[in-house]
Amino acid sequence: MRKGDISVIRLPRGLTDAELARTALTGDDPVSYGELTRRVDALAGRLGEVTSGPGERVAVWLGKGTRYVTAVLAALEAGCVYVPLDGAQPAVRVTTILGDSGPTVLFTDHGRLRQLAGAELPASLRAIVLTDPAEDPGEPVRTPATVAVHSWSAFTADAPDRPAGRGRTPDDLAALLYTSGSTGTPKGVKISHRNLANFVGWALEEFEVGPDDVFANHASFNFDLSTFDLFAALAARATLWVVPDAAAKDVSALAAGIRGHGVTVWYSVPSILHLLTASGALTPAETRSLRYVLFAGEVFPIGRLRALRGVLPPDTALYNLYGPTETNVCTYHRATPADLEREHPLPIGAPIKGAHVRVEDEHGEAVDTPGDPGELVVSGECVTPGYWGREHEPAAADHRSGRHRTGDLVTVEEGRLVYRGRKDRMVKLSGYRVELGEIEAAVLRHPAVADAAVITAETGGRTGIAVYYVPREGGKPPNLLQLKQHCKTLLPPYMLPHSATRLARLPRNANGKTDYRALTEGAAEPPS
Known part of the structure; x- marks a missing residue:
């Protein structure tokens, strides 16, 4: 992949008829690449009319499914910034995020819109698109006169061509991912096209994936793990199983989905993998298609990892991926048989392409002695531009210079980074x-x-x-x-x-x- 090439976070173009006929999204509403492209282009064309220029925000508050994916991809095609919201998030938190991000368009459904009744919607909002059927029997929700409410079908009917070339330079924003702030108020991490392209480009080089693979999208779309599921799968022209919200913590449904869809690439937090193995739902019969199992977001206790290894095919690759939302994945480690004999969790390994790491003491000096702990500081193309609307906070200067202090303590052992815990979970007793x-x-x-x-x-x-x-x-x-x-x-x-x-x-x-x-x-x- 060429440096600065951001095409990997868009729908693939120039596909043959055979490729257009292949399944892009599988599950309750299977969609081919050809049909997905048609839907995305129609929606992007309409967004191009409603929004006035690149960089405007498009919020999505839905349950996971095909229309969620379509809205995200259309926002990117229209040069907009997608703001994904978990479908189960409470209305109070959603209202806060909408007020902070100032979207022009909100994709939601009748039930969720009713939860916003009485809430103060942002002045930036011009359109609400309801994705469920217009014949929903509930009472209509009153919205400001300045906000047009559309059904999905009406919004996409007779749509113009998708807007070409809007907002697609590497430094333009692609997404705002809201995380919990230390004050209790969510803060939006700005994700650029460069950040996503760097990560997806590395993943395509590291993992041998292609059109015959099936990725599982277990994470919510407001969680940074989802960027791998969605964009790496599409860039590889593979199939993506969008795991429904109802199945996300249902071990029987997850195991059946892995087997039924022939999932080859799985990515989730370790807790979910532990639930699958501890429950007995995941057996060699369910896992025989798995080629890669990736995990991130928290420490995977070594005993639990051994239990997982025991139900996987011998050649399934296990990867520990590390990185806060502010860097997405910045280091990785592929587990070896010797790693499974350790008493302590896996290393977080070495930096991905486009990332640089440094271990610093409390004075900002480099920690050079192996085994001595220090804070992990990350720089490079993986580091995001900072937080939305918080340009004057102390961390903003670091982000402008392409650095992020993770707050994580690490040591270096045999040339590999080993996670030792959080600075903010370090206490004095x-x-x-x-x-x-x-x-x-x-x-x-x-x-x-x-x-x-x-x-x-x-x-x-x-x-x-x-x-x-x-x-x-x-x-x-x-x-x-x-x-x-x-x-x-x-x-x-x-x-x-x-x-x-x-x-x-x-x-x-x-x-x-x-x-x-x-x-x-x-x-x-x-x-x-």
């Missing part, structure tokens, strides 16, 4: 620096513990270590004393837990990661 992730790892090594999370909690005016754990099915749940005795063999005394709470399951956020805030606020589910 009794004068000692403590990484809570290290305590989690120790608790997870208890044979009767299936899942665990660790936070700090105030007890009697003192800060202590609070363990929340899910017992392994069929085992006897350990009490606090037993957990302490176990951890004592792995950790120093100042890192031993002060309390232990048994849960039916750990709370998860929309992306499947442990929701530590819910634990802090006591919003976890006790055992039945």
Whole structure:
């Protein structure tokens, strides 16, 4: 791929008749490349009329499906910036994101639009496109007179040709992905065409994928993992299974989908892969088509990774991908048989093409001694331009210079980066620096513990270590004393837990990661 070539994040053009007839999206509403191109071009043409120039935002608040994909691709074809919203996000959060991003067009459905009744819609909004049937029996929602409400079919009827060449330079924005802000207000990470093209270009070189492959899109479209699923699949002219929202955490549906669609490329957070293996839903019969299993977003405990390896074909490649939203994937590591014999999780490896990494101490100096921890700082074409509307924040200067401080602590071992935890999960107890992730790892090594999370909690005016754990099915749940005795063999005394709470399951956020805030606020589910 040529440097600066951003065509890999668009629908492929110049396809033969045979290629146009191949399936682009599979699932409940299979669509060929030819039909998908027709739908995207019609929608892009109409967006070109409604929007006044490149860079305008198009928000999508829908359940996952063919029309979600079509809206995203049409926004890009029209030179717009897509703002993906998880279909299950509450209306209050959606209203906040709409107000911050200022979209010109919103794609949604009748049910979700009703949730916005009474909300203050942004002044930038000119059109709402409803993707479900117009004969929906519910009461119509009143919208400002300046906002036109269209059905999908009416909006795309007699559409003009797609607008050519709008907003397609490498530095133009392609997406705004909203993440949780430290203040509780979502912040939009600006993703450029250059960022996406760099990542997808690397993926096409690293993974031997092509038209015969079937990718699974498990992640929500507001999660950066989805950019691989969507754009790498289309660039490879492969087929994409858009996993419905209802199946995202249904292990039986996921396993059946992997087998039924012949999925060859899977990418998700480790928690989902663990659910699939621990439940017994994923067996060698379901996984025989898998060529690549990629995971990112959180640490994959080595015992769980071994369990996954045990149900995969021997030649299936396992990849640990690493990177915050602000860099997307910036480092990677392909697991070796020796890695599975480790006691600790996989390394996060080496930088992808177009990324540069540096380990720095608290003074910004390079950490050169192997094994010494420091903060991982990333630079290069993978680094995004910053946060939408936050150009005056301290991090903005770094982003303008193409640098991102990840806040993640790493060491270098045998030339490979090893993740050691978050700076913001580094706490001080009794004068000692403590990484809570290290305590989690120790608790997870208890044979009767299936899942665990660790936070700090105030007890009697003192800060202590609070363990929340899910017992392994069929085992006897350990009490606090037993957990302490176990951890004592792995950790120093100042890192031993002060309390232990048994849960039916750990709370998860929309992306499947442990929701530590819910634990802090006591919003976890006790055992039945």
